[in-house]
Amino acid sequence: KTVEKVTPTLSTSKFLEEGVLTPEEFVQAGDLLTDKCQTWTWESGDPSRNVSYLPKEKQFLLTRNVPCYSRVKTLENESNASKAEEINIEEDEEGGWIAPQSTVQDINDDDDEPDISSLKIEDKQTTTATKPAVTNNDDDEDDDGEIPDMDDFQDDNIVEEEDPAVLSKNTTTTTTTNKESKEEDNILRTRTYDISITYDKYYQTPRVWLFGYDENRKPLKPEEIFEDISEDHAHKTVTIDSHPHLGISFAYIHPCRHASVMKKLIDKQSENGKEPRVDQYLFLFLKFISVVIPTIEYDFTLEFDT
């Protein structure tokens, strides 16, 4: 399809010099990401919010339902060493942040394996402290105003055939009492995130947006989302704003330092004798973002060293 010809703010590449992207380069990098990591897709979003400097069908990148098995706190307790290092560097860099090589590697030590493999059946002790809701979770925590009595909405006329072929989460055997069936539900469910990447015209870098859901697929509140953002970044670099293509409020990672961090990573690549490629920008970028959101297990696998 024809890419709409427009005059963006930035039209000549300053990728090597400043670590920033033109909209065309963002599309290029997004194309490679969606090609190599098929969990990422291009989205067009709300048509009335389309921006003219990006193709209509490539307005932003999205990966859905990314599992997030543990809270950052648990992870940080587990790897104090790498955290300490991160803090050191943090101070060196006058409050700026950079992805320390070792930390990145700690988190995803084997880049050749798609990181899905680490998600498998193994008993993760760190998994979600929250048990699958034992009570009807509609009655709990929400501070969103009056919670209606759902019994008022109960329609007793719906009856369903008892079906021995249904393996629902609570009925691994038929005709158990409620109490027993709850105990049989031994799969812990996990939080998920939708992560999207938009092009930020002002900073000329990608901008990362997070939207989280709890174990029961209810939206996470901002303070709960902060539990999944590394402590050093949580209140410094993450804020809430309206998503430019969806119009819903999301948490986002503030892009003010993205270019300088990317510049450092690109320089490092050059020093190591690798030629930085603008179409691989997002792989590098997502690798560094994983320091900010270490427990959200999104895919950015490419055989690739900095």
Add this chain to the structure above:
Amino acid sequence: MSTNNILQYKEFSSFVNISFWHELSSKKLDVLKLNDEPIPLNSHYTFSPSQQLDPFLCLEFNGFQQTLKQSQQHKSHASNNNNENYYNVPNRSYLVPGTLLNYNTAEDFKQSPKTKLFEDASKKIWSDIVLGFVDKDMTLLNRFILITYADIKNHQFYYLFGIPALLPPQPIQQFEETKSLLQFYNKDQIKSTFMNNPVPQYFYLVGGSENEPFEIKNFEDSLTANEEYFKAHDGSREDNIPTVGFCDPCSLPSNPGWPLRNFLIYLIVKYQIKRVRVVCFRGVSLSSSEIETNSIVLSLTLPEIDGNITPEWSGKSVGWEKDNNGKIAPRFISLASTMDPLKLASQSV
């Protein structure tokens, strides 16, 4: 045979992205107003990377959009003609069409003819099978209904999902235990069959003797070819058991997901198969080792459907979404924290 051999399916869990509720609110205000006619919706499912993630039926902001194919079929619906935004199913995801019934009051919601709506959806699946529409469009095997009451003023939504599965006359039995894909195919076959070809939502496998790769046949490609294959492979003998497959949103080690249910009914009705092997394809990632370890093979005995098969469905179906206590009950979600302008203002930094 003992009841222990009954094949058990994992139900879908609905996963409504909050962007859908936003879209419903604005549609309700600007377009629907007090109209409570049924509205077509689209959702999708994909593979589950982990047992901790249930098979999700995902409904997003674009759920009201039609696919290109759907809008060509319903050209008469003027509302979609100027709208160039078609519903796009994401990579490695599969379309599940459905119907929204949005009521104006809590009372209407409560009084809505839910059982009838569910039966209507079941009947539609059945008649699409019998009348041959499924042959050309396998996505018609799965269908959902969503019954809602949107309390827009308070940003609150009540909703109930039904994803009907037609019940066979008797439960379907496994004649062998669930096996891993590697017990049937070697690594080379898996690699060259599943890695080098697009895997359609529903398929069958042809050839593959002596370590050769299999040919993946899409059901939608050629009805004649399908008929020939299932005539030669009706599962009446050990050596003519057909091998079919589907893209499975479930990740449990011995149970398939919901989209297999109506597919098996289709095979019984359309091809009168006695036994079948089903590859539950789980293409979580592009790596063949992932496919090998996650995908499973089921060996099933299929019951016969007695009597004349007519487009009029008279059987039973199941598939209302249950709450955490296993009860069929509406769910409730409040989005005041993401929709209420006052709350938003207090959050922003």
